[in-house]
Amino acid sequence: MSDFRSGFVAIVGRPNTGKSTLVNALVGSKIAITSHHPNTTRHAIRGIINNANFQAVLVDTPGVHKPRTLLGHHLNKVVNENLDSVDVIMMCLPANEATGAGDQFIAAEIAKHPRAKKFALITKTDTVNKKSLADRLMTINELAVGFTWDEIIPVSAVIHDQIELLEKIIGDTLPAGPAFYPEDQKSDQGIETLICELIREAAMRDALQELPHSIMVTIDEMAEREPNGTRPFYDIHATIHVERDSQTGIILGHQGQRLKDIGMRARKDIERELGARIFLGLHIKVSKEWQRDPKLLERLGFSDKKH
Ligand SMILES: Nc1nc2c(ncn2[C@@H]2O[C@H](COP(=O)(O)OP(=O)(O)OP(=O)(O)O)[C@@H](O)[C@H]2O)c(=O)[nH]1
Numbered sequence: 001m002s003d004f005r006s007g008f009v010a011i012v013g014r015p016n017t018g019k020s021t022l023v024n025a026l027v028g029s030k031i032a033i034t035s036h037h038p039n040t041t042r043h044a045i046r047g048i049i050n051n052a053n054f055q056a057v058l059v060d061t062p063g064v065h066k067p068r069t070l071l072g073h074h075l076n077k078v079v080n081e082n083l084d085s086v087d088v089i090m091m092c093l094p095a096n097e098a099t100g101a102g103d104q105f106i107a108a109e110i111a112k113h114p115r116a117k118k119f120a121l122i123t124k125t126d127t128v129n130k131k132s133l134a135d136r137l138m139t140i141n142e143l144a145v146g147f148t149w150d151e152i153i154p155v156s157a158v159i160h161d162q163i164e165l166l167e168k169i170i171g172d173t174l175p176a177g178p179a180f181y182p183e184d185q186k187s188d189q190g191i192e193t194l195i196c197e198l199i200r201e202a203a204m205r206d207a208l209q210e211l212p213h214s215i216m217v218t219i220d221e222m223a224e225r226e227p228n229g230t231r232p233f234y235d236i237h238a239t240i241h242v243e244r245d246s247q248t249g250i251i252l253g254h255q256g257q258r259l260k261d262i263g264m265r266a267r268k269d270i271e272r273e274l275g276a277r278i279f280l281g282l283h284i285k286v287s288k289e290w291q292r293d294p295k296l297l298e299r300l301g302f303s304d305k306k307h
């Protein structure tokens with residue numbers, strides 16, 4: 001009998017705690033966009049670790065927070081739905097931040113899933129010294145009320161510290177079972193979604209305070225050109241949606257320079273992920289209050305039925 005192992009691992013935590021960066025490090029490929037702004041991740045994204053002895057399906061989730069908009073409610077719902085059926089729950093707690101009410105809320109949610117193994121990951125360990133890490137360990141231990149952490153593992157995705165160890169622990173923890181996805185697949189995300197995400201990441205990068213939350217990206221058209229050379233060539237037209245008229249100017253920048261920079265950055269990332277050359281045409285549109293519009297949210301995949 002084969003001793004192959006497989007299973008689902010949910011990555012949860014407050015916004016900005018390093019969940020997506022960690023998933024990318026574990027999968028070894030950029031499948032989820034990251035930024036220093038909270039609430040970067042908006043959908044549950046599956047990233048797949050394919051090892052000779054196991055397949056782990058990591059579910060990167062949106063950071064849990066107090067929702068202020070319909071989108072915010074959907075994000076929290078996505079997390080809860082994803083906790084129901086997983087084998088392992090990993091909660092990310094940054095080494096350089098204290099435990100807060102949000103963490104207690106998440107820990108209480110985790111406690112409702114007795115079947116799942118529970119890991120606390122102290123993320124961003126490169127930002128603190130040994131002494132603070134030891135203190136942080138104590139507070140994280142106390143966070144588990146009504147359950148105990150199966151492991152508390154300090155990691156740094158940025159300097160790749162303890163990532164291999166974490167991968168090994170995940171593999172050892174999963175139950176016996178066959179692979180869920182083909183072994184060359186790294187994510188469940190469609191290519192068009194990934195393209196939208198990479199454009200959103202580029203647009204978010206130097207954006208100020210609340211603008212990142214207002215940005216949403218859709219693809220208008222994507223077509224492959226007649227083959228001419230060794231690498232495929234795609235024409236892609238996408239729209240960057242913002243919520244207010246004033247935000248159009250911010251995205252455009254002086255003489256359209258900011259939009260050009262966004263396009264250049266996104267094009268590089270997309271070409272790398274597609275293994276193809278592309279033309280990227282970016283357009284800006286004001287979609288007022290899209291975060292509060294149930295119809296628009298549903299079109300974007302934030303419906304009650306899907307997640
Ligand atoms: N120094 C350091 N920074 C990190 C590390 N991991 C993530 N970060 C930074 O922390 C910020 C947030 O990272 P994300 O991976 O986007 O966090 P997230 O938890 O997915 O955030 P949401 O999707 O908004 O919930 C980014 O600026 C990352 O570069 C780490 O190991 N070390």
Ligand SMILES: [Mg+2]
Pocket residue numbers: 019020021032033034040041060061062063
């Ligand atoms: Mg994220």
